[in-house]
Amino acid sequence: MSTTQDRILRVLGDIVPELEPAELKPGVNLRDQLDLDSMDFLNFMVALHKEFGVDIPEAEYRKFLTLDGCVQYIEAAKGGKPC
């Protein structure tokens, strides 16, 4: 598991206290898996922005719908390296 993914899961765990990282399917929609509503998802975006210091325009939210998507976006924004 990458460091980026660990940090994303930690952020997500603050929003979804019952999160079981081992049960999360990285390619499946997070909102469906975790029953995230729009406020949860916005809080997730804000928390990722603060954790990684990346800008996340609203038009890019759809790229964060899966765990894999989150990792790819953040690592690309950070120059393609795990962070």
Added chain:
Amino acid sequence: MAEFRMPKLGADMSAGKLVAWRKKPGERFERGEIIAVIETDKTAIEVESFVTGVLEKILVEPGDARIPVGTPLAVMTVESGTLPPIEAPRAEAAAPRAGAPAPRAAAAAPPRPAPEGARAKASPAARRRALELGVDLGSVPGTGPEGRITLEDVGQAASARPAPAPAAPESRQQRMRDAIAAAMARSKREIPHYYLATTIDMSKLDAWLEAANRERPITARLLYGVPLVKAVALALREVPELNGFWIDGRAAQSSGVHPGVAISLRGGGLVAPALHDADKRTLDDLMAAFADLVKRARAGTLKSSEVTDPTITITSLGERGVETLFGIIYPPQLALVGFGKPVERPWVAEGRVCARKVITATLSGDHRATDGHRGALFLDALGRLIQEPEKL
């Protein structure tokens, strides 16, 4: 001296657990300050005081017992303000306790309950209170003229009931379902609902919101639902008959517009706390208040006014793909507004068919309070207001 009683924090509450006192005996408090934390079947609620005064004596210590609504919890001196009726029954209606004068019913010949099978004589207010507190009027001795059961008699009967035995371990989930079941069954039993739906063009709001959020830092972006809440609040100014409560057999309009916004809780169930004065607040202010409300609803730190003040409920299942919902009114409110999922549909504008994002807005109205015509005017106003998002 006055009594601070177990408050009724919603139509579905018959008892609550005293979790903590936030004031100590001898401590002064201002109106609006938190004085206790009460756990209902749905969530923990911080109870604000309606008055300014001093907490003189605590009658009930925090614990696991479920305490019936109306039970005296503490004695206070009131310096200013007025306690609501639920919290300030006349002194003789208080539960008997050590050091207190004997209750009036014990002083003279004890009044008898109505004979079995006979309809007990009681004032309308007493009947309503008995229903709220789950008191069987047939077992209540009446002390009014000709043995009529008074409001105080009902309060005394409720207070005199033995505290329920410690509940068998029951999941919060089950208690939440029981509370929702009670409120919704009451609504369907008592409220003659009518239902209306309309399709609203969302393209202007969509474009406005996208542009607004593009200019904002991520921490200040608006959610789609916030302008919808504001539009509902402004439409209620135009059709105020939908904003208020059904009390004493009459509709009572509220002077403030306090929509209760449905928030689903993790693990199931929902609450719909008030966004106070939503018609007067900016979208930024509403967004901040909504975010705070969601956070506290899920953390179990809602305030009592947020639970008891909603004058209408707004709910949406659009995020889960539902296009149209017809909700059940939360008593004693008069109406509920529902929003579905924004979807693209063929739309005729200026004689041409084009693809437009639209949403289905619905109204569930209490037919005792309003007719469909008023409901239709409300939905019309809602649709019109949404076409001018920059004015929300």
